[in-house]
Amino acid sequence: MHIPDGYLSPSTCAALYAGAAPFWWVALRRLRRSLHTRLVPRLALFAAFSFVVMMFNVPLPGGTTGHATGVALAAIVLGPSASILAVSTALVIQAFFFGDGGITALGANSFNIAIVGSLVAYAVYRAAAGRAPLGAPRRVVAAGLAGYAAINMAALVTAVEFGIQPIFFRDASGAPLYCPYPLGVAVPAMMVGHLTIAGFAEFFLTGGVVAFLQKTEPSLLAATAGRGVRPDDGHEAGVRPSLRPLWAALGLLLVLTPLGLMAGGAAWGEWSASDFADPAARQAIADASFGQAPPDAAPRGLARLASVWTAPFPDYAPSFLKSQAVGYALSGMFGAGLAVLAVVAAGAALRVVRRPTHDRGRPTP
Amino acid sequence: MSGRARSERGLFERTVDGMRQAMERATSAEAGATAAGWMQRLDPRVKLAAVLALVAAVALSHRLDVIAALLAAGIAMAVTSRVPLSALASGVSLAAGAFAVALAAPALVLTPGRAVAVVPVAGWVVTAQGLMSACYLVLRAAAASTFGFLLVFTTPWAHVLKALRAFHVPVLFVAVLAMTYRYILLLLDSAHDMFVARRSRTVGRLTAATRRRLVAQSAGALLVKSLNMGNDVFLAMQARGYRGEVRVLDDFTMARTDWFALAAAAILAAVAVWVGR
Numbered sequence: 039m040h041i042p043d044g045y046l047s048p049s050t051c052a053a054l055y056a057g058a059a060p061f062w063w064v065a066l067r068r069l070r071r072s073l074h075t076r077l078v079p080r081l082a083l084f085a086a087f088s089f090v091v092m093m094f095n096v097p098l099p100g101g102t103t104g105h106a107t108g109v110a111l112a113a114i115v116l117g118p119s120a121s122i123l124a125v126s127t128a129l130v131i132q133a134f135f136f137g138d139g140g141i142t143a144l145g146a147n148s149f150n151i152a153i154v155g156s157l158v159a160y161a162v163y164r165a166a167a168g169r170a171p172l173g174a175p176r177r178v179v180a181a182g183l184a185g186y187a188a189i190n191m192a193a194l195v196t197a198v199e200f201g202i203q204p205i206f207f208r209d210a211s212g213a214p215l216y217c218p219y220p221l222g223v224a225v226p227a228m229m230v231g232h233l234t235i236a237g238f239a240e241f242f243l244t245g246g247v248v249a250f251l252q253k254t255e256p257s258l259l260a261a262t263a264g265r266g267v268r269p270d271d272g273h274e275a276g277v278r279p280s281l282r283p284l285w286a287a288l289g290l291l292l293v294l295t296p297l298g299l300m301a302g303g304a305a306w307g308e309w310s311a312s313d314f315a316d317p318a319a320r321q322a323i324a325d326a327s328f329g330q331a332p333p334d335a336a337p338r339g340l341a342r343l344a345s346v347w348t349a350p351f352p353d354y355a356p357s358f359l360k361s362q363a364v365g366y367a368l369s370g371m372f373g374a375g376l377a378v379l380a381v382v383a384a385g386a387a388l389r390v391v392r393r394p395t396h397d398r399g400r401p402t403p
Numbered sequence: 404m405s406g407r408a409r410s411e412r413g414l415f416e417r418t419v420d421g422m423r424q425a426m427e428r429a430t431s432a433e434a435g436a437t438a439a440g441w442m443q444r445l446d447p448r449v450k451l452a453a454v455l456a457l458v459a460a461v462a463l464s465h466r467l468d469v470i471a472a473l474l475a476a477g478i479a480m481a482v483t484s485r486v487p488l489s490a491l492a493s494g495v496s497l498a499a500g501a502f503a504v505a506l507a508a509p510a511l512v513l514t515p516g517r518a519v520a521v522v523p524v525a526g527w528v529v530t531a532q533g534l535m536s537a538c539y540l541v542l543r544a545a546a547a548s549t550f551g552f553l554l555v556f557t558t559p560w561a562h563v564l565k566a567l568r569a570f571h572v573p574v575l576f577v578a579v580l581a582m583t584y585r586y587i588l589l590l591l592d593s594a595h596d597m598f599v600a601r602r603s604r605t606v607g608r609l610t611a612a613t614r615r616r617l618v619a620q621s622a623g624a625l626l627v628k629s630l631n632m633g634n635d636v637f638l639a640m641q642a643r644g645y646r647g648e649v650r651v652l653d654d655f656t657m658a659r660t661d662w663f664a665l666a667a668a669a670i671l672a673a674v675a676v677w678v679g680r
Contacts, residue, residue: 044543082582246619
């Protein structure tokens with residue numbers, strides 16, 4: 039999964055170096071504050087471990103083996119800041135010394151594996167492990183899931199980087215200058231391998247090592263377990279689980295909204311009644327449906343229901359906005375904002391409804 | 404031998420082989436870096452700047468013949484400075500080869516364009532654009548990794564790191580890179596020994612679940628070991644007077660040949676970008 043030189047355009051590489059830089063800077067600052075003079079030897083050993091663990095063959099069900107990156111393990115044991123820097127350092131040495139991953143693509147590889155991988159792994163682990171005690175089997179499953187999610191998210195980001203290359207970079211004859219596959223090919227091709235082999239390698243390695251640490255050195259799991267988690271008493275701490283990882287995930291999704299602009303045509307099944315009369319739209323429907331021609335006229339039920347409700351922003355672009363792209367992104371954020379408001383309102387309403395029963399149950403002083 | 408026994412053997416052997424190869428490549432690079440070639444005598448700062456400029460030229464060039472010429476120039480530099488070609492070839496084929504099979508080869512038939520050939524038996528149509536695209540990918544990856552390896556095969560790693568200081572890379576980062584490299588070799592050695600020891604104690608066949616647990620336990624043991632080692636190294640550094648300040652000796656001096664080589668590399672990169680634009 040380490041991208042070599044020549045698969046991403048220089049401008050993409052530069053953008054990803056620039057995208058990785060603030061994460062490196064913040065991670066370094068946070069780590070300096072917590073480790074002080076221990077920073078250099080600690081980071082060096084973490085990085086060396088990340089490098090070596092990438093060479094482990096993990097046997098998978100079905101007889102194959104796969105390599106894991108160990109990024110989720112690093113994020114769980116060391117926290118996201120140390121994991122970002124340690125895995126990035128390992129990638130630098132791999133690129134320069136072992137030719138594994140390109141020098142121009144170093145920013146991209148660090149961004150995808152070290153940064154996206156560490157942050158996703160940490161968020162998933164914290165969300166899935168909740169307040170479970172350090173020795174709980176739930177933590178092993180949470181760690182496995184964190185590894186699975188991290189490697190797949192990293193693969194997805196990599197696939198998107200590959201997939202946007204042929205849109206922008208072609209020579210005079212139309213031959214793609216860098217990665218030639220559009221998003222429609224790059225994303226499924228990358229994801230098949232990662233959802234199966236690489237994802238499970240990461241799942242088993244991360245879960246397995248956390249299970250090992252629970253038995254041998256549970257203190258190593260304490261740093262990222264969250265405040266209030268006691269080593270082994272099996273009691274829940276009684277604090278509500280933090281929603282911060284979920285907010286972070288929502289924020290990430292909002293930022294990624296503009297990706298939808300790159301998809302061609304309408305989403306399968308999201309046709310309007312008028313599309314059935316338009317020859318170009320009919321062709322698009324047929325192309326998206328394995329050559330199956332749509333019916334001659336819009337189905338009667340669809341035509342009848344279509345007039346019941348008219349969306350305020352048809353096709354995600356309010357009419358007063360000139361640029362469809364800006365409108366699309368704004369609509370996405372507006373829609374998400376509405377959804378959040380609705381949930382908050384529903385939560386408030388529920389609390390109001392529930393309060394009397396709570397009060398009744400409470401002993402009077 | 405049954406399939407299960409074979410894959411079990413393969414698990415140990417492949418991991419151990421991978422680690423041994425990595426260690427051998429590191430030692431052969433260090434050995435090559437001290438051979439008597441003209442590139443080995445150049446100032447490391449010049450080599451680092453030249454390699455970065457040439458890799459950038461490879462990425463920026465939009466013409467196949469220019470990229471091929473850069474690759475040829477890289478190979479010529481390797482030959483004339485006595486870099487072992489077999490080591491270079493194995494490194495480059497590892498770097499460019501895996502992706503060439505997985506990503507560049509399918510581009511031949513998947514890229515839409517003018518048909519130029521048909522794959523026998525399968526009947527897939529190779530397009531001119533697909534052929535160009537696959538050539539771009541393979542040549543760029545090969546040329547860039549040739550320059551990258553040229554740097555590590557002609558320069559001791561410690562000198563590469565020292566040269567980074569000349570480009571204002573933070574001293575902290577340089578120190579971390581130097582220590583990481585050293586401890587990678589140590590941990591590789593530990594992990595290698597761990598697998599060999601386990602292999603020598605294993606009799607009979609292990610189930611898949613046992614093998615998975617074994618790998619996870621090895622990784623866990625290595626993690627605990629590396630964290631403990633990190634503490635020991637810190638204490639040892641403190642005992643020798645380390646107070647969080649990293650100092651690197653900058654004692655390179657530029658000779659006339661260094662300036663000449665720097666100018667030549669800059670001109671080569673600029674011409675490649677200009678012609679291949």
